[in-house]
Amino acid sequence: MKARLAKDIVxxxxxxxxxxxxxxxxxxxxxxxxxxxxxxxxxDGKKYLDFSAGLMNVNIGHGNQRVTKAVVEQMQQVAYxxxxxxxxxxxxxGKKLSEICPGDLNKSFFTLCGATSIENxxxxxxxxxxxxxxxSRYQSYHGSSNGAMTASGDPRRLPVDSxxxxxxxxxxxPYLYRWEYGGEExxxxxxxxxxxxxxxxxxxxxxxxILLEGQSGTSGCFLYPKGYLKAVREICDKNGILLxxxxxxxxxxxxxKWFGFEHAExxxxxxxxxKGLTCGYLPFGCLQVSDKIAAKYDNEALSLGLTYSxxxxxxxxxxxxxxxxxxxxxxxxxxxxxxxxxxxxxNMKQKHPSIGDWRNKGLLGxxxxxxxxxxKEPFAPFNAKPEEMVLMNKVAAKIKDLGMYTFVRWNMVFxxxxxxxxxxxxxxxxxxxxxxxxxxxxxxEK
Numbered sequence: 001m002k003a004r005l006a007k008d009i010v011x012x013x014x015x016x017x018x019x020x021x022x023x024x025x026x027x028x029x030x031x032x033x034x035x036x037x038x039x040x041x042x043x044d045g046k047k048y049l050d051f052s053a054g055l056m057n058v059n060i061g062h063g064n065q066r067v068t069k070a071v072v073e074q075m076q077q078v079a080y081x082x083x084x085x086x087x088x089x090x091x092x093x094g095k096k097l098s099e100i101c102p103g104d105l106n107k108s109f110f111t112l113c114g115a116t117s118i119e120n121x122x123x124x125x126x127x128x129x130x131x132x133x134x135x136s137r138y139q140s141y142h143g144s145s146n147g148a149m150t151a152s153g154d155p156r157r158l159p160v161d162s163x164x165x166x167x168x169x170x171x172x173x174p175y176l177y178r179w180e181y182g183g184e185e186x187x188x189x190x191x192x193x194x195x196x197x198x199x200x201x202x203x204x205x206x207x208x209x210i211l212l213e214g215q216s217g218t219s220g221c222f223l224y225p226k227g228y229l230k231a232v233r234e235i236c237d238k239n240g241i242l243l244x245x246x247x248x249x250x251x252x253x254x255x256x257k258w259f260g261f262e263h264a265e266x267x268x269x270x271x272x273x274x275k276g277l278t279c280g281y282l283p284f285g286c287l288q289v290s291d292k293i294a295a296k297y298d299n300e301a302l303s304l305g306l307t308y309s310x311x312x313x314x315x316x317x318x319x320x321x322x323x324x325x326x327x328x329x330x331x332x333x334x335x336x337x338x339x340x341x342x343x344x345x346x347n348m349k350q351k352h353p354s355i356g357d358w359r360n361k362g363l364l365g366x367x368x369x370x371x372x373x374x375x376k377e378p379f380a381p382f383n384a385k386p387e388e389m390v391l392m393n394k395v396a397a398k399i400k401d402l403g404m405y406t407f408v409r410w411n412m413v414f415x416x417x418x419x420x421x422x423x424x425x426x427x428x429x430x431x432x433x434x435x436x437x438x439x440x441x442x443x444x445e446k
Contacts, residue, residue, distance in 0.1 A: 006031045006043035020144075021156065030405065035062030038418050038425050040405070051406035051429045053418045056217060056249050056364065057275035060324050061418040067281045067320050074316035081312060083305065089315035096322050097288060100258050103267035107294040110310040111285035114248035114274035115143030118211075120287050120304050121244045121270050122147050125209035127303060128293050129242060132167045133202055135195075136211040139173075139219040142246055142272075151211055154219060155383035171198050175222040177357040177368065178376065188225035196235065204239040209269075212243070214260025215250035220412055221359040221366045229264035242269040242293075248285070249364070252276030253325055253419050256335030256362030263361065269293060277318050284314035330419040337421055338362040344430055345415075354379070354440035363421070366414040369395070369437075372445045378411035379440060391443055398436035404429060 009031040019027060031043045038061055040048050053059060060067075074089060081087060090110070098106040109124075111117045122134055136142070138153035149157045150164040157164065171194065179187045199207060210232060216222040236243045245268040250260030254276060261268060270293070274285035308314075325331055338360060345358045345367070356370030356378075369392070371377045380392045389410075396408040406429075407414035413433060417425065 009043060030400075037061045037063065038421050046403065048400075048403050048405045049425065049429050049432065050417065051404050051433075052414050052416050054280050055275070056254065056407070056414075056416045057280045059252055059254060059276040059419045060279045060321060060328070060330060061420040064279075064281075064324060066324055067279075067317050070316045070320035071282065071313055074313050078312055080308075083307075083309040086310075087312040087315065089312050089319055090310045093315045093319045093322075096319060097286065100322070101271065101288050102262065104291040105267065105271060105288045106291050107289045109287045109289060109304060110315065111274070111287060111306060112308055112311075113143075113283055113285045114246075114272065115145040115148045116306065117248065117272035117274055117285040117287045118142045118148040118151065118246060119145055121211070121272050122151065122209070124270070124287070124289070124293065124304065125242045125244060128296055129208040129240070131206055131208035133169055133207045134167065134209050134211055135169050135171060135198070135202070135207060135241075137173050137213075138170045139222065140213055140216070140246075141218050142211065142213075143248075158383075169198070169202055171195055173222075173224075173228075175220070175359075176225065177359070184225050188227050188231070191225060191228060192231045192235075195232070199235065199239065199241075204241065207239065207241050209242040209244045210236060212245060213250060214245050214247040214271075215255050215263075215361050215364055217249035217364065218407070218409065218414075220368070221361070221364055221414070223359055223361065224264070227264075229261060229266050233266045233268075236269075244268060244270045244272065246272045248272055248274045250361075252279075252322075253331035253334045254362055254364050254416070256331065256338050258331065260361065260364075276321075278314060278321055281321070282314045282317045284311070284318055286318075325419075328420065333421075334362045334419040337419075337423070337426060338365075340423055341365065341415065341426055341430075344426065348430060348434060348437075352434065352437045352441055353444045354437055360415070363419060364416050366412045367433075369411045369413065369440050371443065377445075379443070380411040382410065384410050391440065394439050395436050398439060399432060402432045402435060404432045406433075 032040050033043045034041050038050055040050055094108040097108050126132055136151045140152055141154040142148045142152045147165045150168045153170050173191050176184055233243055245261045247259045251273050269290050271288040278284040342360055349355045354369045355367050356373055356376055357368040369379045371379055380388050
């Protein structure tokens with residue numbers, strides 16, 4: 001009976017709903033019945049270790065009833081008000097975010113998700129500066145709405161390139177593992193020189209903002225060369241360009257600090273937030289804006305608006321989520337467990353020749369798997385075709401079969417568990433991955 005029920009639940013979704021980033025035939029989604037902490041269970045009773053925290057967003061772990069209680073209490077009072085009205089939760093959340101964010105980032109515009117945070121950041125940057133171009137990085141991801149997708153340097157935008165929004169310019173930032181010209185110091189020097197040239201070519205007076213992730217996520221957890229974000233901040237200041245940092249994935253403790261950019265000791269002009277703000281318990285986002293930008297609209301209409309902006313129930317969920325981070329010391333735990341994870345993966349490298357590189361900041365990391373450590377040939381190339389994913393699909397299938405849910409893309413296996421994860425749970429997860437890596441190890445060139 002259970003097997004039939006699970007099968008029926010999956011089939012109903014396949015028959016009547018559409019799935020993101022997938023061909024619609026041949027997929028086998030997990031029918032999730034319950035979730036708690038770092039685990040969830042399907043309708044057949046199988047237990048899965050969630051080693052990517054959903055989509056790198058369930059930072060506080062699954063099933064925290066403190067959020068449930070806050071949501072219920074808010075809905076019992078008022079479930080919705082127009083954004084031109086206010087609730088207690090709205091003001092308290094704005095105040096709390098002002099305390100968390102560094103510098104003069106004191107004003108919150110509440111959105112619905114990461115993409116709408118990015119869309120409004122782009123719009124506001126253009127309105128504030130009177131300029132039109134947005135510079136962003138190849139191998140980045142900022143969301144699936146039209147402007148956010150165009151800003152992304154991700155191949156998921158390629159099928160809709162003909163529909164892309166205008167005035168977005170991409171620049172390349174290589175990553176150290178595949179940089180062949182003289183180490184990190186030289187990588188930094190060349191990357192900054194290349195960006196400066198591109199700004200000159202595009203015209204500094206035309207550029208409204210540079211948009212960068214606080215820490216790289218689904219593109220491959222690429223680490224910035226040391227000093228890169230600080231140099232970009234200086235370039236922006238020199239040319240009157242705004243710096244927008246996308247913290248949708250890397251924010252709220254994921255990297256061992258409140259925000260990923262804090263590792264670089266900078267303060268951006270705007271922060272795009274979502275994911276860890278409510279940890280997926282409810283859809284929600286925020287664009288955090290500096291006092292300087294906000295002041296322009298003290299006596300001028302702010303042309304941003306969303307029907308569900310500052311939704312009271314989502315505000316209540318976010319406010320309680322922020323309290324949970326502090327009460328349960330989750331940011332400190334992310335830093336400590338990240339260091340432990342780094343140590344354990346280094347040990348795994350001795351056992352698994354298929355691990356070419358490990359890139360991680362806090363609990364936002366991925367393994368890059370290669371056929372040959374000397375040549376660094378990947379098991380699947382960038383934007384791999386289905387026929388190029390045969391081996392990596394076997395690795396992913398083995399991970400799932402062994403009771404783990406995590407993100408596998410091209411030749412990369414991501415590790416980004418909830419921030420409440422323990423050493424024993426990390427060990428459990430790495431043991432599963434280690435077993436799956438035997439498939440890749442067997443295909444390593446001798």
